[in-house]
Amino acid sequence: xxxxxxxxxxxxxxxxxxxxxxxxxxxxxxxxxxxxxxxxxxxxxxxxxxxxxxxxxxxxxxxxxxxxxxxxxxxxxxxxxxxxxxxxxxxxxxxxxxxxxxxxxxxxxxxxxxxxxxxxxxxxxxxxxxxxxxxxxxxxxxxxxxxxxxxxxxxxxxxxxxxxxxxxxxxxxxxxxxxxxxxxxxxxx
Amino acid sequence: xxxxxxxxxxxxxxxxxxxxxxxxxxxxxxxxxxxxxxxxxxxxxxxxxxxxxxxxxxxxxxxxxxxxxxxxxxxxxxxxxxxxxxxxxxxxxxxxxxxxxxxxxxxxxxxxxxxxxxxxxxxxxxxxxxxxxxxxxxxxxxxxxxxxxxxxxxxxxxxxxxxxxxxxxxxxxxxxxxxxxxxxxxxxx
Numbered sequence: 001x002x003x004x005x006x007x008x009x010x011x012x013x014x015x016x017x018x019x020x021x022x023x024x025x026x027x028x029x030x031x032x033x034x035x036x037x038x039x040x041x042x043x044x045x046x047x048x049x050x051x052x053x054x055x056x057x058x059x060x061x062x063x064x065x066x067x068x069x070x071x072x073x074x075x076x077x078x079x080x081x082x083x084x085x086x087x088x089x090x091x092x093x094x095x096x097x098x099x100x101x102x103x104x105x106x107x108x109x110x111x112x113x114x115x116x117x118x119x120x121x122x123x124x125x126x127x128x129x130x131x132x133x134x135x136x137x138x139x140x141x142x143x144x145x146x147x148x149x150x151x152x153x154x155x156x157x158x159x160x161x162x163x164x165x166x167x168x169x170x171x172x173x174x175x176x177x178x179x180x181x182x183x184x185x186x187x188x189x
Numbered sequence: 190x191x192x193x194x195x196x197x198x199x200x201x202x203x204x205x206x207x208x209x210x211x212x213x214x215x216x217x218x219x220x221x222x223x224x225x226x227x228x229x230x231x232x233x234x235x236x237x238x239x240x241x242x243x244x245x246x247x248x249x250x251x252x253x254x255x256x257x258x259x260x261x262x263x264x265x266x267x268x269x270x271x272x273x274x275x276x277x278x279x280x281x282x283x284x285x286x287x288x289x290x291x292x293x294x295x296x297x298x299x300x301x302x303x304x305x306x307x308x309x310x311x312x313x314x315x316x317x318x319x320x321x322x323x324x325x326x327x328x329x330x331x332x333x334x335x336x337x338x339x340x341x342x343x344x345x346x347x348x349x350x351x352x353x354x355x356x357x358x359x360x361x362x363x364x365x366x367x368x369x370x371x372x373x374x375x376x377x378x
Binding site for chain 2: 003005006007009064070073076077085090091094096119121144149
């Protein structure tokens with residue numbers, strides 16, 4: 001039996017909605033982009049209310065973006081963070097953004113990563129994750145964020161991955177509410 | 190800037206190595222297939238020493254397989270479990286293998302899922318995960334399995350996902366050791 005090929009794409013609107021030349025300085029600018037991606041994803045009806053972006057930490061250069069693609073691509077793995085990691089790794093040509101020949105990378109995301117995405121951050125090679133809305137904000141809408149505990153963040157810290165939470169939390173949470181108001185599907189397993 | 194397209198494929202040898210007509214009865218037969226996939230992946234040098242398969246639980250029908258593709262595809266997300274979930278969801282045409290119109294599904298995997306893959310199992314819609322080698326076996330080779338704790342499995346159980354560990358553990362662990370003996374790269378972030 002011939003095997004499926006899975007193809008992962010970003011929505012067309014990403015090309016024009018993102019300023020690739022800009023330098024993103026500071027956590028708020030980076031998370032603001034992730035939240036804007038989440039908002040545009042809801043507005044265009046191209047996936048769930050989550051966006052992410054991978055940056056070079058020191059230069060503030062944008063490397064790749066991701067938005068949630070679970071529903072349009074029938075693929076439960078395609079959270080915004082996962083898509084951003086895959087796109088960034090393809091762009092730099094390495095399975096780790098922490099390769100010794102690369103600048104240090106960080107992820108900004110519109111909402112705390114779920115268990116899958118926190119685990120993915122560890123493998124991705126980013127050394128910092130900056131988050132907007134909280135796990136509680138997502139759980140309040142019945143998104144099941146999975147087995148993440150306070151000691152999960154301790155584990156990440158011991159492995160050299162800093163997680164900063166609650167940056168522009170209210171703006172991130174507002175996009176989650178917008179999705180629900182538009183009757184967006186809550187796509188638990 | 191035009192956006193990357195990420196394409197996920199299985200190695201060519203999968204077509205001929207897997208018996209798609211067979212019915213896989215019982216946990217050992219299912220995990221044995223996952224371990225055989227892991228072993229073939231090492232032998233063919235097409236990725237890390239991990240394999241997985243998604244089955245219809247009651248009929249034992251094989252739905253999709255996955256092998257680790259991190260190194261050949263430069264993509265840290267592509268663990269065997271993740272690839273199997275994506276392929277299975279594409280085959281059934283749903284973002285959840287737990288959709289009400291589908292038979293119940295389960296995952297067999299050659300080694301305990303890392304934090305990312307355990308989280309992915311929750312979103313995937315499988316109701317059961319059967320594992321071969323243990324987290325400790327993988328950690329002993331310096332694969333960093335991430336923030337998984339005893340309460341992680343309790344969380345999964347409360348959400349209706351049963352995780353069964355240690356089925357054919359020694360056979361699964363032997364493939365991990367074979368990978369190391371062949372100087373396979375340990376691809377942490």
